[in-house]
Amino acid sequence: MIPSPFEYVRVSSVDEAVAALAEHGEDAKILAGGHSLLPIMKLRLAVPSVLIDISGIAELNYVRVDGDQVAIGAGTRHHDLENSEVAQAEVPLLPHVASRVGDPQVRHRGTLGGTVAHCDPASDLPTALLALRADVVLVGPNGRRTVPITEFFLGFFETAMEEGELIVELRVPRTGDGGWAYEKFTRRENDWPIVSAAAVHLPGGEVGVAMANMGGVVLRAEATEAALAAGKSIEEAAALAAEGTSPSADMHADAEYRSHLARVLVRRALTVAAGEAAPSTAESTAAA
Amino acid sequence: MQVSMTVNGQQRTDEVEPRMLLAHHLRDTLGLTATNIGCDSTSCGACTVIVDGLSVKSCTVLALQVEGSQVTTLEGLAGEDGELHPVQAAFQSEHGLQCGFCTSGMVMASVGVLAANPDPTDREVREGLEGNLCRCTGYHNIVRAVLKAAEAGPVAGQVPQSQEVSA
Numbered sequence: 001m002i003p004s005p006f007e008y009v010r011v012s013s014v015d016e017a018v019a020a021l022a023e024h025g026e027d028a029k030i031l032a033g034g035h036s037l038l039p040i041m042k043l044r045l046a047v048p049s050v051l052i053d054i055s056g057i058a059e060l061n062y063v064r065v066d067g068d069q070v071a072i073g074a075g076t077r078h079h080d081l082e083n084s085e086v087a088q089a090e091v092p093l094l095p096h097v098a099s100r101v102g103d104p105q106v107r108h109r110g111t112l113g114g115t116v117a118h119c120d121p122a123s124d125l126p127t128a129l130l131a132l133r134a135d136v137v138l139v140g141p142n143g144r145r146t147v148p149i150t151e152f153f154l155g156f157f158e159t160a161m162e163e164g165e166l167i168v169e170l171r172v173p174r175t176g177d178g179g180w181a182y183e184k185f186t187r188r189e190n191d192w193p194i195v196s197a198a199a200v201h202l203p204g205g206e207v208g209v210a211m212a213n214m215g216g217v218v219l220r221a222e223a224t225e226a227a228l229a230a231g232k233s234i235e236e237a238a239a240l241a242a243e244g245t246s247p248s249a250d251m252h253a254d255a256e257y258r259s260h261l262a263r264v265l266v267r268r269a270l271t272v273a274a275g276e277a278a279p280s281t282a283e284s285t286a287a288a
Numbered sequence: 289m290q291v292s293m294t295v296n297g298q299q300r301t302d303e304v305e306p307r308m309l310l311a312h313h314l315r316d317t318l319g320l321t322a323t324n325i326g327c328d329s330t331s332c333g334a335c336t337v338i339v340d341g342l343s344v345k346s347c348t349v350l351a352l353q354v355e356g357s358q359v360t361t362l363e364g365l366a367g368e369d370g371e372l373h374p375v376q377a378a379f380q381s382e383h384g385l386q387c388g389f390c391t392s393g394m395v396m397a398s399v400g401v402l403a404a405n406p407d408p409t410d411r412e413v414r415e416g417l418e419g420n421l422c423r424c425t426g427y428h429n430i431v432r433a434v435l436k437a438a439e440a441g442p443v444a445g446q447v448p449q450s451q452e453v454s455a
Contacts, residue, residue, distance in 0.1 A: 001328050008289060008306035008352055031353075038309075038348050039330055051306070055353060079342070103419025104400060105333060108342040109349065190418040 003041035007050045014139055014168055017054050021164045022141055024050040030166050031055070032075055033109040035102070036118040060113070060168060063087050068203070069135075070094075070174055074113025074167040078125070079104070081112060091172050093180035093200050097128040100182060103190040113167040116152070119159045122192040122213040126153065128182060130210035130218050131198040132172045140165030156216035173203050181272035183265040183280055184212075187252065194252045195261040197221070197241070199269035209270070214245040214262050221266055234274065238267030291351050295320070296364025297448070304351045310344075311335040313351035314361055322362035322392045326421070333420030336393035336400075337361050338447060343400035345419070360447040362392040365399070367448055374440035375399050375433070384433030386424035394420050398434045403445030407438055 009024070011017045021028055029048035031037055032055050040046045054060065060075030063084040070090045072081065081087055082098040101107055101115075101124050115125050116136060126149075134149040141164045149170075152160045161167070178201035184193045196212040207228045209221040223243035227236060242259035249255050271277040292301040295318060302317050314320045314337065326334035328347050335346040338360040365373040372380065375398050385391045394417065401408060401416035408416065413434045414427070422430060437444040 002309065002312070003307045005305065005307055008350070010352070010355070031350075034350065034353065035330060035348055038350070042328070053353065102330075103333070104404075104416060105336055105343050105345045105397065105419045106330065108344055188418075189415065 001042035003038065004044065004047050006041075006048055008053065009050060010053045010056060012056050014057060014059065014166070017052055017057065017166055018139060018141060018164065020050075020052045021166065024052070026163055028052055030117070032111040032114040033077060034114075035106055035110040036114055036120065054166070055111075065090060065174065066171070068174060069171045072112055072170045072172070074111065074116075074169055076112050078102075078107035078110045078112070078115075082107060090174045090176060091132065093128050093132065093175065093182065093198065094125070094172065096180075097124050097182050097198065100124055100184055106190075112170055116149075116170065117159065117161065117167050119153055119157050119217065120192075121156065121215060121217050123218060124182075124184065124193065124196060124212065127193075127196055127210045127212040127218045128198045128200075129170060129172065130220055131200050131208035132175070133202065133208055135171040136160075136167055137169035137171065138162075138165045139168045144168075146171075150220065153217040175200055175202065178202070179273035179275055181269040181279060183269045183272070185261055185265060195247070195258050195265055197262065197265035197269040199266070199273040201273060207270070207273070209241070209266055211241065211245070211262055211266065214242065214247045214258060216246075216248075219245055221262070224266055224270075228270075234267060234270040234276075238263055238270055241266035289352060291355055293351075293354050293357050293359050295359045296361060306350065306352055308351045309347055310337070310339075310349040310351050310354055310359075311346035314346060314359075317351075320361050320363050324389055324392055326389065326393075331421065332390070332393070333397055333417075334390050334393040336396040336420065338396055338400065341403070343397050360396075362395055365395065365447060373399070373448070374444040375402070375437040378433040378437035378440075378444075379430070382429050382433035382436050384426070384430040386422070386426040390420060390422045390424075394422065394430055398430075398437065399445060399447065401434060401445075402438055406442050406445055408434070410435065 028050040031051040031053045060073040062073040063086045078098040087095040180200040184196040221241045223240035224237045241262040247255045247258035324334040326332035330348040
């Protein structure tokens with residue numbers, strides 16, 4: 001399968017990218033690692049007339065501490081996030097989840113900004129970023145703005161990005177030694193999650209819990225979070241994980257089974273994050 | 289558009305359509321047909337090559353995206369005198385193949401696995417090759433071959449153009 005013809009524009013700075021987006025309008029798409037965009041272009045699910053390649057923008061590839069947050073350049077590849085000593089020390093949930101994306105070859109190309117912009121409801125890293133209450137930093141024709149990730153994923157493959165904008169940075173709190181876990185249920189190791197759950201103890205004392213593939217976008221387990229904040233036990237809070245969700249049915253799982261998985265995986269993630277259990281292995285997860 | 293890259297140590301500059309995938313560029317423009325295209329959807333890993341020291345699936349990369357890069361395909365692994373790379377030699381001695389279709393990608397991915405981890409366990413090899421499918425299901429000998437190659441030391445995770453392979 002070969003994508004439909006398109007014009008290719010290579011840019012070397014964020015300013016050039018914004019200018020190219022303004023010039024080419026809504027038919028242009030940003031190309032970074034290409035591991036979400038090129039597959040859907042091959043399937044003709046996306047037919048952009050212009051690709052603006054930002055993968056050469058060196059200033060978008062970094063992981064660094066910035067005040068009480070960790071700032072991660074949108075062009076940071078999963079492989080680099082996985083191996084970042086800053087990320088491992090300051091926000092260990094993220095590099096761990098990066099290591100669970102796809103397979104090594106995919107992680108060598110895919111970028112954090114790309115997976116957030118793509119907005120797939122089954123994505124690993126957006127689930128972790130949602131649990132972490134990340135900030136999404138966008139640059140566009142009207143300058144720079146920050147959108148809380150809780151307001152960023154609007155619907156099925158639909159985000160709060162406006163025309164002419166691109167993601168330049170993701171910002172997450174420094175969770176340090178705070179507990180965290182990511183429980184991902186798959187048939188095969190390199191698959192998308194059938195359901196996954198991220199849990200992380202945030203600096204303010206709140207516990208962030210988010211799930212993949214329980215609706216049209218990655219979702220917070222809001223009833224679980226509220227129950228924990230009200231002092232309920234992990235068992236009681238996890239039983240509410242599927243409240244307010246509308247998971248889809250497909251060849252892997254029906255909606256009822258996904259709801260069951262959500263309750264089980266959220267309970268496991270909370271238990272691991274609380275230091276009361278070891279993380280699941282591929283073998284033990286398969287026995288869910 | 290024009291694209292320049294170093295392929296197996298040789299500088300190449302060619303005219304390509306923007307939509308030309310790296311896998312097709314290697315096979316059709318450059319005639320390097322060891323790189324196979326299996327699923328064509330980033331799943332099977334048959335098209336794995338090494339770009340700037342990292343294994344990638346060339347069916348999901350545009351030729352234009354590797355402008356200025358170092359690319360190594362299976363053809364570039366053996367020494368100039370034809371001596372097999374340690375990973376190739378181990379796939380031969382351990383019979384790490386059945387039909388052979390996945391072999392090119394398996395060998396390239398294995399070089400990447402050994403670059404990241406020169407002394408892997410059986411489990412680490414299996415995890416490192418999670419992105420490569422053998423539809424003959426000949427995995428046991430493949431894993432055995434990678435473990436055998438590791439006995440050759442760090443050279444098993446390197447490519448002859450002395451470019452660095454990091455994972």
